[in-house]
Amino acid sequence: MVDTMSEDTLLRETAAEIAEQCRPEQHDDCWKALTETGFSALRDADGDAPAATAAQTVVVVEEMAKVVCGAPLVGTLLAGEALRLAGVALDEPLTLVLADDLGSLGAGLAWDSTAVSRGLALDQGELVTVALGAGEPSADLTRGVSRVGEIVGRCGAALGEAEARRFAGFARVLLTADLLGAAGGLFGKAVEYAEQRVQFGRPIGSFQAVQHLLARAFADLEAMRSTLAHAAHAIDTGDDAHACALVAKAYANEAAVSVVETAIQVFGGVAITWEFPAHLHLRRVVADAQVFGTADALYGLLHDEVEGVAR
Template identity: 35%
Template sequence: MSAQPDLLYSEEEEALRAAVRDLLTDHCDPAGVIARTESDTPHDLPLWKTLAGSMGLAGLLVPESLGGQGATHREAAVVLEELGRAVAPVPYLTSAVVATEALLACGADDLLTELASATTVAALAVGLHVSPEGAVPHVRLENGALRGELTGIADAAVADVLLVPADDGGLYAVRTADAAVTVTPQVSLDLTRPVARVRLDGAAGPRLGDAGPAVRRALRSGAGLLASEQLGLADWLLTETVRYLKERKQFNRQVGGFQALKHRLARLWLEVAGLRAAARNAADALVTGADTDVAVAVAQAYAAHVAVRAAEEALQLHGGIGMTWEHPVHLYLKRAKADSIAYGTPGAHREALAEAVDLRAP
């Protein structure tokens, strides 16, 4: 009989949360994030260098023997909760989780050491919308050179290395400094996690291993831990909305005292609590390997709805100020909407769940 999942936070995880939150409070204020989305450099690389280098978070999942922290998905989930709360424009999920998992599957020790030392940012060259069970686009391998185009690659604009699936079944590491690599920004709803088109015109790089299992492992971890980011989004939105409604007055009464609004907030609180359980369960399952596919599918089938609804409720309940560009709630709505189709739609995860538990539709 398998052990019950542990959904509680350990003292170490809470200490990690406090450290990350303090850093983000000091270096990732909403006004600064909004300003970056309106500039040509939406990524906050100074913040990334502090998170990745000074705090060592880039190598959280990398073994200590390779210069990493040797931590687990549970700790990575806590970091993503806090990054979600701040809609931090850093490539943590794409580099420190998804690309790292692909490299771990391939045993690419040299690149893992680079990522852990925070000298390199990597991105898996698979569209952000692709689910763990989805068909993975690939490029052609012709006489040892990679040719083709891939779209919707998250954080490719700041990546030093792209992990590219090819039609021979291999996963190749391509440096973006290669003249045969062109990265072109694409229009994205969520400007805090930009996507780009990657074109390879004869690029070369070492074959790391088989793309199939590496990409699936990477996307499964990405989907499972994305739920923690969505939890962070939803939790911030709920907390901020409650705070605002306690301050705002209408007819000489606190708006938060109106019964109808209390009911809406209570319903949202229950949904966020449910999301916390699903996200924690997914993170724990990624560590233990117990019913991982089921836990990830459950988390992603539920998380998108809660995060989007929390953002929509926050937008409405903030009234006129919520509609302004100066208020950060629009950043959270856009991230929640973008996250709702990242690493697979809720529908795709429900189908995967039905397959996993043998309850397919007739």
């Protein structure tokens, strides 16, 4: 019998298997598995195209985010995308360095730096590799953050205006996938809890108030998934994904936080304890919502985009 399982399904199942092994504050094994499977290099150049489509890449990011894995998957995928768009190939694993406001590629902060020692940054518009310094405190307790050190290499290339626009769109799509995964992972656990937790002799999931909370959160997740799929498809078909990536990330910035807060409400008192993972999901989505544009900033950019088209 011919195996008809799609590549996307295999990607999702493999990523989910890696995610199942993830342990809080211990992500070296996850990172090793992600590099061995090639997931950390999905956007590296494979001829004239990336090794994997944007739609396939977001599948892997979403699955790992469901367990708020701190392996530097998103940072290295973004670094790989920037290098590919600039026509540069490097063998060493790099994470992405952001500007101090976390809104763009820059030279301030390596925002996803667990298990890597170098980052891809900008120096007067040129792509450079930099050493990473000691870790910095971060609201997201699972994701390593480091200040940059000295420049250790120059790529001899830069991102032109068109490439920078494409990179920003891809970055927002990847962050949307991370938001969707982190919110969806806790939501799934909340649904299971509502089916098992008994109050007044009945599962709390049978109460209409709880059903309404979960139904609204589910609708938010599906809306996030739809806008994400649309933006990823635009990238893969070569369309200008700028506007749809703005919509996806701006909506996810707010919806993901709402979904996680709803899940915490369903869990009740246990969710506000330090030992319970809910706060890790909340910290992840709140932190993600600041990277490559807050909701207000992105809606402002979207307004300018629409006004520009109207003219």
